[in-house]
Amino acid sequence: MKKFLTTGATAVALVTAGAAHAEFPMDDNITFVIPYSPGGGFDTIVRQFAPAMERAMGTTVVPENISGAGGARGGQSVHRADPDGYTIGVYNIPGLTVNEVLGKDQGFKLDEVTWLANLAVATYALAVAADSGINSVEDLCALDQPAKMSDTGATSTAAVTTRITFGILGCDIVDVTGYAGSNDAMIAVISGEVNATIKPITSLAKYLDGDGGTGDMKLILTLTTEEAVPGVPTATDIGHPELAKFTLNRVIGGPPGMPAEVVSALEEGLRAASEDPEVTAWAEGAGVELEFVNAADTTALMNNLSSFYQQYKDLAAVAE
Amino acid sequence: MGLDALLDAFLSVLNGGSLTFLMAGVLLGLTFGVIPGLGGTTALALLIPVTYTLDPLSAMYLAGGVMGATSFGGSISAILLNTPGTAPNAATCFDGYPLARQGKAGMAIGASATASALGGLIGLFTLLLFIPVAREVVLSFGSSEFFLLTVLGLAAIAVSIKGKLLRGLIAACIGLLLAFTGANQFTGETRFTGGINYLWEGIPLVPALTGLFAISQMIELALKGGSVADDATVKEAKNMRIKGVSEGVFAVFKHWPVLLRGSLIGTVIGAIPGLGGTVASFLSYSSTAQTAKDRDTFGKGNIKGVIAPEAANNAKDGGSLIPTVAFGIPGSAETAVFLGILVLHGIEPGPQILLQNEREVYGLIVALTVSAIAASVLGLIFARLLVLITRIDVNIVVPVVVTLSLTGVYVLEGRMADVAVATIIGIFGYLMIRFDYPRLTLVIAFVLGEIAERSYHQVRLISDGNVIEYMLGRPISVILIIATIVTFFLPAMRKLPWRRMVGRAI
Numbered sequence: 001m002k003k004f005l006t007t008g009a010t011a012v013a014l015v016t017a018g019a020a021h022a023e024f025p026m027d028d029n030i031t032f033v034i035p036y037s038p039g040g041g042f043d044t045i046v047r048q049f050a051p052a053m054e055r056a057m058g059t060t061v062v063p064e065n066i067s068g069a070g071g072a073r074g075g076q077s078v079h080r081a082d083p084d085g086y087t088i089g090v091y092n093i094p095g096l097t098v099n100e101v102l103g104k105d106q107g108f109k110l111d112e113v114t115w116l117a118n119l120a121v122a123t124y125a126l127a128v129a130a131d132s133g134i135n136s137v138e139d140l141c142a143l144d145q146p147a148k149m150s151d152t153g154a155t156s157t158a159a160v161t162t163r164i165t166f167g168i169l170g171c172d173i174v175d176v177t178g179y180a181g182s183n184d185a186m187i188a189v190i191s192g193e194v195n196a197t198i199k200p201i202t203s204l205a206k207y208l209d210g211d212g213g214t215g216d217m218k219l220i221l222t223l224t225t226e227e228a229v230p231g232v233p234t235a236t237d238i239g240h241p242e243l244a245k246f247t248l249n250r251v252i253g254g255p256p257g258m259p260a261e262v263v264s265a266l267e268e269g270l271r272a273a274s275e276d277p278e279v280t281a282w283a284e285g286a287g288v289e290l291e292f293v294n295a296a297d298t299t300a301l302m303n304n305l306s307s308f309y310q311q312y313k314d315l316a317a318v319a320e
Numbered sequence: 321m322g323l324d325a326l327l328d329a330f331l332s333v334l335n336g337g338s339l340t341f342l343m344a345g346v347l348l349g350l351t352f353g354v355i356p357g358l359g360g361t362t363a364l365a366l367l368i369p370v371t372y373t374l375d376p377l378s379a380m381y382l383a384g385g386v387m388g389a390t391s392f393g394g395s396i397s398a399i400l401l402n403t404p405g406t407a408p409n410a411a412t413c414f415d416g417y418p419l420a421r422q423g424k425a426g427m428a429i430g431a432s433a434t435a436s437a438l439g440g441l442i443g444l445f446t447l448l449l450f451i452p453v454a455r456e457v458v459l460s461f462g463s464s465e466f467f468l469l470t471v472l473g474l475a476a477i478a479v480s481i482k483g484k485l486l487r488g489l490i491a492a493c494i495g496l497l498l499a500f501t502g503a504n505q506f507t508g509e510t511r512f513t514g515g516i517n518y519l520w521e522g523i524p525l526v527p528a529l530t531g532l533f534a535i536s537q538m539i540e541l542a543l544k545g546g547s548v549a550d551d552a553t554v555k556e557a558k559n560m561r562i563k564g565v566s567e568g569v570f571a572v573f574k575h576w577p578v579l580l581r582g583s584l585i586g587t588v589i590g591a592i593p594g595l596g597g598t599v600a601s602f603l604s605y606s607s608t609a610q611t612a613k614d615r616d617t618f619g620k621g622n623i624k625g626v627i628a629p630e631a632a633n634n635a636k637d638g639g640s641l642i643p644t645v646a647f648g649i650p651g652s653a654e655t656a657v658f659l660g661i662l663v664l665h666g667i668e669p670g671p672q673i674l675l676q677n678e679r680e681v682y683g684l685i686v687a688l689t690v691s692a693i694a695a696s697v698l699g700l701i702f703a704r705l706l707v708l709i710t711r712i713d714v715n716i717v718v719p720v721v722v723t724l725s726l727t728g729v730y731v732l733e734g735r736m737a738d739v740a741v742a743t744i745i746g747i748f749g750y751l752m753i754r755f756d757y758p759r760l761t762l763v764i765a766f767v768l769g770e771i772a773e774r775s776y777h778q779v780r781l782i783s784d785g786n787v788i789e790y791m792l793g794r795p796i797s798v799i800l801i802i803a804t805i806v807t808f809f810l811p812a813m814r815k816l817p818w819r820r821m822v823g824r825a826i
Contacts, residue, residue, distance in 0.1 A: 037365065037733070044663050047372060063369070067733055069517045070503075107517065145784060153505050176463075176781045178505040178774040180593055183649040191459040193782050206648065206670030214671045286663060318507050 024085050024262050025269075029060040031081075033089030035074025037067045042090050045120060045250050048282050049273045056272035057265070070155070071095055072106040079108040083255040085262035088116060093251045094305055098160050098316055101309040113253040115302055116263060117270040118293035120283070122200035122248040123228060124161060126221040129189050130209070137221055137238060140196055141171035148194040149175045150185040154318045158182065160309075161246045162198045165223070167315035168240055190216045200248055201228060202287040245308050251298060267295045326448075329682040333381065333690060341378045342687050345385015346694045352386070353393020356534035357725030357742070359406035359526065360390035362732045364657040368664065376665045377683050383661060384687020387654045389695035391597065391633040392436040396699065399428045399626070400709045401541075403534045403721060407525065408597030408633045410533055410763060411605040415618060415625025420710050422621050429703040430568025431623050432630045433696035435579055438572065439631030440692030442583035443590065443638025444685055447645075450591075451674070454646035461592055463778035464791050468800035469592065470772035473599055473764060475807045476606040488761040491752065495765025498523050499773075506777050518737045527729045527738040528745050528766065529598075532759055534725045535746025540753050541714045565703045571623045578608055578624045582631030589632070590639025593651050597636045598767050602760070604632035610810060637688055645681060648673045658684060 032050055036042045043065060050061040066074040071092030081087035091113070100110055128134045140147045149166075151159035154177045166173045176194050179185040182203055188194050190207065201222065209215040222228040225236045225244045235243035252270060254263075273279055274292040283290045293301060309316060332338060352363040363386045371379035394405025399416035412432065419428040450457060478488070501512040502522030513519035572579055582604040589600035608628035609618040618625050640651030648669035650656035659669045667677055674681055699706075709717070729742045752759050776787075783790030791797040 041663075043368075043660070047369070047664060065734070068735065069520045072517060072520075105517075148782060153503065154507060155503070174781050176778050178778050181649065183647060184593060187458065187647055187649070188462070191462055193462050193778075206672065216671075285667065318509075 024265055025057050025059040028086045029062050030057075030085070030266075031087045032061050032063045033074050033078050033087065034063055034065045035067060035071035035089065035092055037065055042071075042092070042250070044286070045288065046090055048279055049119065049270070052273035052276035052279045053269045055276065057269040069106070070099065072099070072108075075113075076107040078253065079113070079255055081255045083114065083258040083262075085254065085258060085266055088252060088254045088266060090119075091251045091253055093249045093302070094160075094247075094309065095155075095157050097302075097305050097309055098157065099155065101306065101313055102155075102317060110302065110306065112256040113302075114256060114258040114263060115298040116252045116254060116266050116295050118249055118251050118291065118298045118301060119270065119274060120250040120288050121291045122202055122289060123244075124158070124198050124223040124246050124248075125201045125204055125219045125229070125232070126165075126196055126198050126223075127186070127189065127204050127207070127217045127219050128196045129192060130216055130218045132192075132195065134195065135220060136233075137169065137171070140220065141169070143195065146172040146174050147196060149173050150179055150188040150194040150197045151175055151177045152179050152182060152185060153177060157248060158185075158198055158200075160316050161223075163318075164312045164315045165198065165243055165246070167312070168243065169238075186217065196220075198223070202289065205287060245305075249301075251302065263295055325678045325682045326685070329679070329686040332377075333683075333686050338378065338381050341374075341381040342385045342690055343694065345382040345387075345687070346389045346691050346698070349386035349389030349691065350393040350695055350698065352728075353390035353395075353405045354397050355724045355728055356397055356401075356403045356405055356721060357526065357530040357728030358731070359394065359728075360387055361653040361657060362526070362728060363390065364654060364661075365732065368657065368661060371661050372664055376662065376667065376677075376680050379661050379665070380658075380680050380683040381687045383654075383658050384684045385691045385694075387637055387658075388440060388634070388688045388691025391630070391637075392433060392692070392695045392699055395432040395436065395626075395630050395633075396429060396706055397721075399432065400425055400706065401537065401717065401721065403537045403725075404529075406597075407529045408601045408629070408636075410529065410598065410760075411601040411629035412626055412633075413533070414605065414760075415620075415622050418619070418621035419623070419626070420707075424564055424621065425707045425710055426564025426703055427568040427571070427623065428626050429699060429706065430565035431571050431626045432568070433699040433703070434569045434572040435582070435627040435630040436634045437693050437696035438579055439583045439586060440634035440637060441689065442580070442631070443587045443635030444689055445638075446584070446587045446635070447638040447641050447685070450642050451645055454642045455671075457591060458643050458646045458649075460796055462794070463775045463782060464794055464797045465800060466592070466775035467772060467779055468791070468797055468804065469589075470768040470775065472800055472804045472807065473603055473768050474772070475804050476603060476610070478761075478808075484756070484758055487757045491757045491759065492761040492765040495762035496769040498528065498762075499766045499769030505774050518735070522770065523741060523766075524733070524738060525767070526732055527742040529763065530725050530729050531742035531745030531747075532749040532763065534721060535742055536749025536753055536759075538718045538722050539746065539750040542718045545714060547711050547713055564707075565700060568623065568626075569700070572627055575624050575627055578627050579631045581608065582628040583635040586632030586635030587639035587642075590636030590651055591642040593643050593649060596640075596652050596767075597633050598763070600632040600636045600639075601629035602764055604628045610807075634692055637692075638685075641681075641685070644669070645674045647671045 032046050034043050034046050046063045050063050053061045066077050074089055075091055078087055078089035096110060099106055134140050149162050151162060159175055159177055162175055179188060182199055185197050186207055189197050205213055207214050207217040219229055219232045222232050222234050223243045223246050224234050225241050227234055235241050271292055274290055348363055352358040364383055390406055394409035395412045397403050397405040398409040398412040399420050402413050402417035404410040404413055416428045501519055503510050503520050510520055585604040586600045605628050608624055609615055640655045643649045643651040644655050648671055650659050662669050726739050726742060729738050749759060779787055
């Protein structure tokens with residue numbers, strides 16, 4: 001009797017599982033986990049992509065905000081979900097990568113995540129006040145006192161980028177952390193509290209000269225290999241192309257062990273959404289750099305990123 | 321500048337659909353305001369997904385309606401149940417609740433409604449005046465001024481506790497301990513988290529305040545039984561409640577300096593990102609209580625103790641738009657959500673926000689103005705009805721309030737741990753009431769502690785260790801230092817023989 005029951009249960013499980021695969025994504029809503037509160041960058045991109053994914057995949061996509069622990073809590077809840085494709089999430093990358101390299105227990109391992117796609121990328125630049133008289137990285141490193149930089153939290157991606165960058169350049173700095181947001185950190189440069197800051201180019205644009213910017217700040221370096229802003233030297237120009245590895249990504253993943261056909265269906269849905277006219281029009285207006293990367297390449301990118309930060313582990317750690 | 325746009329916005333709000341969104345926002349704001357634990361930020365956060373399908377301007381009307389109405393809504397529960405509906409209303413409890421117990425709840429609500437509406441108007445008027453110099457205002461407040469403002473806030477509280485100095489300081493130390501929980505912004509290390517990663521980002525404000533004020537007060541009421549208003553006063557108050565409301569309205573005009581000071585404090589504090597309504601209303605309350613001639617009656621049902629925080633609380637909304645129009649950065653949690661709504665609609669808020677998104681910004685200003693007035697008018701109409709809450713048996717009030725406020729705490733982030741925090745702090749808060757420790761100093765230290773620590777470390781790094789020298793070189797910092805010293809010595813100066821002279825000078 002017991003055996004019969006077990007067999008029966010297994011059969012039912014097999015049938016439902018089989019049906020789920022055949023039907024994906026038709027028999028349930030897809031929950032799209034956002035590891036931060038509504039209104040931020042992670043929330044916005046997901047809420048823009050969700051309707052476009054619905055159009056592409058013919059199912060309902062429900063964004064769900066699960067905030068806390070620097071994005072780790074959202075990642076944990078995706079990690080615990082069934083790997084049936086009905087729960088996916090956007091990850092705080094490279095924030096989670098850096099924390100993992102520094103040995104912080106985040107409740108799950110990034111290399112167990114089933115990576116699906118990369119949707120957008122932001123590149124960094126080094127900015128100073130327009131009227132500061134600092135015109136190059138050499139100027140900044142040759143000040144009487146170590147140059148002062150501004151950042152939000154000490155473990156924020158921009159702060160880690162700042163410490164590693166200047167560590168590689170062999171230039172002494174004081175990173176003044178604790179600003180409430182990246183805008184506050186940039187205003188500290190404008191008001192002269194600090195000398196410079198490293199922030200995504202798209203965030204800095206509003207304080208630069210031209211194209212609706214105020215002209216309060218100027219760029220002295222972009223962390224790119226190719227010229228990103230006319231007339232501004234790149235990481236390659238100053239002989240450190242490895243600095244171009246610092247980017248801010250919007251990476252999508254799911255629970256460990258997702259079946260290949262579900263991965264490719266989601267990958268395809270996300271790709272179609274990234275080409276949706278409404279999404280591209282929004283990205284244009286909001287200054288978001290869309291850059292779709294497929295599942296295989298995203299997995300490679302994540303491993304690559306992990307070893308990159310592993311290499312600079314000592315510089316990434318906060319000096320006492 | 322901008323007057324045409326402002327007129328346009330006023331005219332367009334009168335056209336059909338916009339008014340519907342605005343009034344929907346007002347009703348929602350009032351409701352969320354009245355319920356302890358649910359506040360403006362919660363309402364707006366829940367609305368974000370809804371606004372996705374609206375055009376940006378309608379979204380602004382809805383958001384403005386909510387923002388303008390929550391703080392008055394919150395004062396109703398503060399007055400009637402000694403339970404602030406939103407965190408900034410905590411200061412309204414001190415005199416609002418004693419008034420309710422004396423059967424003068426109508427008067428308190430009337431004063432709160434009028435002070436809220438007028439405070440909101442003054443705040444927005446100040447905002448319009450400030451728009452041309454908004455940039456300079458924001459740039460002149462650096463880490464040094466942030467730090468000194470928190471010191472001023474802490475000092476004001478320290479001297480406002482009468483006769484319970486030691487207990488007040490103990491409570492403040494506990495507040496600081498709670499504030500320092502979580503990741504250190506300078507080393508990235510976590511403190512006092514006990515290995516629980518929920519605490520990495522510190523103890524969340526809304527659950528903590530809900531516990532400290534709403535839950536603890538409900539425990540107190542449940543154990544005491546009866547109803548909020550004394551039986552004796554209920555009988556006496558029959559006449560009082562009829563004329564009470566208009567008496568409250570007139571009290572605001574009679575005490576116009578209190579209204580004006582509260583509004584100005586609200587606007588200035590609102591303009592400084594990160595300080596917010598709670599600090600504004602506490603500073604307004606304590607400065608009024610300290611400088612008043614009849615300061616001994618504060619805490620026992622002085623109507624000025626209702627006017628001051630409520631004026632500041634609504635004026636802060638106008639002030640919090642100053643950094644928004646200057647740099648596109650939020651001045652409060654509510655404006656942060658407002659900017660989030662713009663991003664959702666493909667608008668990148670930046671320093672040019674006033675030029676590029678004039679319609680949306682002025683739409684929000686108009687919505688705030690109309691909302692503050694509409695909420696108060698609604699409040700005045702229903703005040704007599706609302707007062708009846710104080711006569712309801714607490715066995716009915718308590719379960720309703722506890723359920724609603726804990727649900728609100730859960731809804732904000734969807735974390736059960738937030739509910740646990742509210743409950744634990746609620747029990748702790750009840751013990752504080754029971755053993756007569758002031759909860760006020762705990763709250764202020766909790767709210768200000770983190771900003772004080774953060775900005776102090778920033779000043780230390782920026783000034784290369786010469787903190788005092790650096791501060792003395794900045795005019796606004798010097799003013800704040802003087803204000804702090806005066807605050808400290810005010811009670812002492814009053815005791816001196818020449819106190820009348822000093823009294824007049826201040």
